[in-house]
Structures are given as structure tokens and as C-alpha cells.
Amino acid sequence: MLRYLIPIGLFAALVGFFFVSLHRDKETLPSALIGKTAPAFHLSSVQDPTKQVGTSDFAGHPYVLNIWGSWCIGCREEHAVLLQIAKRNEVPLFGLNWKDERDAAQQWLQQLGNPYTESAFDPEGRAGIDWGAYGAPETFLVDANGTILHKHVAPMTMEIWEREFLPRLRQAGAQRQ
Amino acid sequence: MRKPPRRKSLLAQSLCGSLLALTLTLFMQFAHAIDTEAVFPDNPELRQRYDYLIHQLRCLQCRSETIADSNATLAADFRRQVRESLAAGKSNEEILKFMTDRYGDYVLYNPPFKPLTWLLWSAPVLLILIGGTCAGIVVVRRSHLPDNDSPDLNPDELDQGAS
Numbered sequence: 001m002l003r004y005l006i007p008i009g010l011f012a013a014l015v016g017f018f019f020v021s022l023h024r025d026k027e028t029l030p031s032a033l034i035g036k037t038a039p040a041f042h043l044s045s046v047q048d049p050t051k052q053v054g055t056s057d058f059a060g061h062p063y064v065l066n067i068w069g070s071w072c073i074g075c076r077e078e079h080a081v082l083l084q085i086a087k088r089n090e091v092p093l094f095g096l097n098w099k100d101e102r103d104a105a106q107q108w109l110q111q112l113g114n115p116y117t118e119s120a121f122d123p124e125g126r127a128g129i130d131w132g133a134y135g136a137p138e139t140f141l142v143d144a145n146g147t148i149l150h151k152h153v154a155p156m157t158m159e160i161w162e163r164e165f166l167p168r169l170r171q172a173g174a175q176r177q
Numbered sequence: 178m179r180k181p182p183r184r185k186s187l188l189a190q191s192l193c194g195s196l197l198a199l200t201l202t203l204f205m206q207f208a209h210a211i212d213t214e215a216v217f218p219d220n221p222e223l224r225q226r227y228d229y230l231i232h233q234l235r236c237l238q239c240r241s242e243t244i245a246d247s248n249a250t251l252a253a254d255f256r257r258q259v260r261e262s263l264a265a266g267k268s269n270e271e272i273l274k275f276m277t278d279r280y281g282d283y284v285l286y287n288p289p290f291k292p293l294t295w296l297l298w299s300a301p302v303l304l305i306l307i308g309g310t311c312a313g314i315v316v317v318r319r320s321h322l323p324d325n326d327s328p329d330l331n332p333d334e335l336d337q338g339a340s
Contacts, residue, residue, distance in 0.1 A: 029237065029280070032278060032280060134251060
């Protein structure tokens with residue numbers, strides 16, 4: 001009896017493994033930076049080349065870093081959601097304009113609206129690499145101590161904002177008080 | 178009288194074919210020389226380390242390629258990162274750690290041997306051991322079975338069995 005049960009059992013285990021793997025998300029990589037200090041950068045502002053903006057502008061305050069580019073289709077997709085989030089005034093949105101051209105980026109903000117308190121201009125993608133970015137859009141939640149709490153790869157939606165970002169933001173705020 | 182023109186066109190065809198093949202081969206070679214040529218031309222040691230490192234890192238836009246083989250812009254950024262770190266005097270370990278600190282172990286084209294991956298690395302050896310043990314057990318068991326080439330069958334009966 002056992003000699004039949006063992007192969008059947010092994011086969012069932014394999015089928016189970018494949019079935020679970022079918023539904024696993026293999027595209028999104030786990031971020032190595034969650035729980036670590038957000039990498040600092042100082043770059044010129046997209047809209048005002050003479051102005052320096054950077055992570056230190058948000059020292060002591062939680063913020064959301066959103067990596068975007070005018071070439072990025074997913075960014076266009078999420079833009080309305082970002083505008084909506086900005087309007088709720090829960091947390092400042094800091095933009096990192098990644099591997100883009102200044103003209104195109106400025107035009108984007110003018111035409112589609114600007115959800116960001118500031119956007120840093122990173123044409124060579126160095127700050128992006130420092131943040132472990134491998135595509136756009138990517139959205140990070142950083143707490144008041146400068147620690148990365150969460151990362152979302154792919155366009156932001158209101159559901160994801162409510163489910164993954166808001167609770168962490170509230171929890172981080174509650175812990176400080 | 179119709180034959181000579183046909184022969185000509187055959188010759189032309191084969192000429193065209195070889196030309197096409199030649200052109201394609203040229204392109205194949207270009208596709209592989211991304212930007213490694215101009216890197217550290219005066220420093221063979223750094224050049225060699227650069228070659229090694231870009232074959233160790235995965236392009237995260239294309240996933241199945243190293244940054245040495247990929248034309249993706251992210252791969253170009255990673256190569257620039259490696260070049261600049263080498264020029265700044267960083268060691269191979271420091272450069273790879275810079276990448277894994279930011280992108281996790283997945284950025285390494287060869288997964289490192291650690292508790293999480295020991296099953297992955299030892300799977301080939303384990304499978305050979307398991308298979309070998311099973312084969313061994315079967316062989317030993319069979320060798321204990323009574324000899325089946327029973328001498329009490331005479332050639333006539335064998336023929337009947339075969340037919």
C-alpha cells in the first residue's frame with residue numbers, strides 16, 4: 001500500500017507547489033530597503049533649476065517619495081490618484097523625476113496637474129539606484145525618523161493607498177506621540 | 178536554351194544568400210559588444226574586474242540577462258555604477274554589497290549560498306543521492322529474488338510462450 005501512496009503523495013505535493021506558484025507575484029521584487037534609513041539626495045528642483053531639493057527637507061516629518069517620469073505609462077495611469085491623495089493633505093508627496101528631460105517633466109506637471117510639494121530632477125538616475133528603483137512608478141513611505149516603512153511598485157490606486165499606506169502612516173504617527 | 182538564365186539566377190541567389198548571412202553574422206557580433214570596449218583601456222586589472230562584476234549582476238528590467246548582456250537603460254546605469262565604483266577604488270565585495278543592499282540578493286546573477294538557498298544549491302547532489310539510493314535498493318532486492326530462468330521449462334514450452 002505504502003509503495004503506491006508515496007508516489008501519489010509526492011505528486012500531490014508537486015501539484016500543490018505548482019498551483020501556489022501560479023498565483024505568486026514574481027514581478028515585484030521585495031525591497032531590501034524597508035526598515036532601513038532612506039538614502040539621502042540633493043538635486044535641483046524640476047520646476048526651478050536654481051533651487052535645491054532633497055530628503056533633508058522632510059527631516060522630522062513623514063513623507064511619500066514617488067518615482068516618476070514623463071516617459072512612464074504607469075505614472076500617467078496613477079497620476080489622478082496622486083492628485084487625489086495630495087488633496088487629502090495626509091502626508092506630503094515628494095517626487096523623484098527619474099531619467100527624464102526637464103522640459104518634458106515640466107510640461108507633464110503643467111498639463112496633468114502637480115500633486116508633489118516638490119519634484120527632484122534626477123536625469124542620470126543616480127538617486128533612483130540609491131533607492132533601489134528598477135522601474136517607475138515606485139512609491140515609498142518614509143517615517144519622521146527617515147526610515148522606509150513601505151514600498152509599492154506599480155501604479156498607485158486608492159485601494160492600495162488605504163490598505164497599505166494609510167495604516168502604516170497612522171501607526172507611525174501614533175508611535176511618536 | 179532556357180537553362181543558362183536559370184543557372185545565373187541560382188548563382189545570384191546563392192550570392193545574395195551568402196551576403197545576407199555575412200551581414201547577419203556581423204550584426205550578431207555587434208550586439209554583444211555593448212560598451213565594454215572603452216572601459217579602462219589602460220588598466221587591464223580593472224578591466225578584468227569590471228568584466229567579472231558586470232557578469233555577476235542581473236538586469237532588473239529584463240530579469241534573465243546580466244547587465245553585461247543587456248541593452249536596457251537600467252543595465253547601462255548599473256554598469257556606470259560599477260565603472261565609477263571601480264575607479265573610486267572600491268573592492269569587488271563592496272561593489273556587490275552596494276547593489277544587494279539596495280536591490281536584495283536577486284540582483285546577483287548567481288544566488289549566494291546561504292540558509293535560504295541551500296536547498297537550491299544542494300538539490301542536484303541530493304537528487305542524485307536519492308535516485309542512487311532508490312536504484313541501489315531495487316538492484317539489491319532483485320538480486321535476492323529466486324532465479325527465474327527456471328530449468329524445468331523445455332524449449333517447446335518457450336516457443337509456445339513466444340507465439
